[in-house]
Amino acid sequence: MVSYYFPPAGGAGTQRAAKLCKYLGGFGWTPSVICDQPKAQGLATPSLDAQMAAADLPEGLRVEHVSGETPGAWVREALERLQAMAREGPIDAVLITMSPFWLSELLPRAMSVAPTVVDLRDPWAFDGVPTYRDWFEWRGDLHRMRATLGRASAVVMNTPEARATVLGAFPELDGARVHAIPNGFDPADFEEAAEPSDVPEASFRLVHTGTFLTKQVARPRNIKEAVRRVVRYRPEPIVPMGRSIGPVLGALELIRRETPAALDGFRFVHVGALDEATKSWIERSPARDVVVTRGYVPHAESVGWLLAADALFLHLHGVRGRHRARIVPGKTYEYLASGRPVLAALPAGDARDLAAARERCALADPCDPGSIARALRTLMERRGAGAVAPNADEGLAPYRREAIAGRMAGVLDSVAFDESAGGSPAQAGAGAGVP
Secondary structure, eight states, X not given: OEESSOTTBXXXXXXXXXXXXXXXXXXXXXXXXXXXXXXXXXXXSOSBOHHHHHHHSOTTOEEEEEOOSSHHHHHHHHHHHHHHHHHHSOOOOEEEEESSGGGGGGHHHHHHHSOEEEEESSOGGGOSSSXXXXXXXHHHHHHHHHHHHHHSSEEEESSHHHHHHHHXXXXXXXXXXXXXXXXXXXXXXXXXXXXOSSOOOOSEEEEEESOOOOGGGSOXXXXXXXXXXXXXXXXXXXXXXXXXXXXXXXXXXXXXXHOGGGGTTEEEEEXXXXXXXXXXXXXXXXXXXXXXXXXXXXXXXXXXXHHTOSEEEEEOOEEOTTOOBSOOOTHHHHHHHTTOOEEEEOOTBHHHHHHHTOTTEEEXXXXXXXXXXXXXXXXXXXXXXXXXXXXXXXXOGGGXXXXXXXXXXXXXXXXXXXXXXXXXXXXXXXXXXXX
């Protein structure tokens, strides 16, 4: 497995690889890992999370750390490590999980070592959150994506919508080797959750874990920045405001104007890294007195915050027209598995479909403060009702991390073993209980 992000680096980007390592052994696969040197990776992963490494990584797991300071140097060193492993003994398959998407440069030579599966945690050139300098830059990235997916032994997309997008854009791909395997939740994380520190006293706690992408919609600092934002190319028709803290703060402000006493004792708790744009928006908000920020915490404590909530805030960008969002926030599955009511400010797409199927979720338009305010009022009126024990099935069994690993094992089996020769021991159980 090649995964740039890996424990003890913290953040959501490390969890898929760590959980696959934890559970693939039960399906006949023994992973070895090539990853970046342990260090904080930036705002999304601002700290190390040694607890995650201790809890999830199986004893004896081989982990090779690469120290290349540039993408090109990193790829060269990673290939050297991979080829050295191959000289030590046969490798049945290579799994490259991305982002960063320059890891695609590994593919041609990795294929000479073993059949190679490309796992896209985001939809790459079809993701509307990152923007491009112009249309031509995007077309170059799209060409690289097409070449990578066309060459890989199998492709794993993160959502059914992303899979449909790829097959529609690249009709030459064989649909049988393009799979949709989502993220998920691990029941053990709820059993091992850490007690959150400094929990504010409140009559109602609405908790959000993760990051807000407020910078994309913050007021430009100068004309140059304003022009750059206008001319940049966005490959997906999304409304980025929904990813910022603006709509939920607007909802709180609206509730206070309409019913001042409604927020007495209420606290909106944000647990995660804060960029300057998000801090600034909070400081300017008339509802800032009900907002509590707790900064980045290890994953075990983040799960503890879910269990300390009266309700959870789940949001995504807006979409235009009949478009459906191509991603599902990774925390969606943990939110649902926590048993807590969820304020699901989500656009049309797989994430909203998941939330709509559950009575504990109050749906809202992610970019409309009025819609979010109405959903929040609904949850507050239900106060104390609707919460269930963590890990209550409610149709979530296919999203358990062990089941996800089983599906990935099935993909690895399909590229590594000739079915006519009997396949591998993992094949018999790879899809058990998983649709």
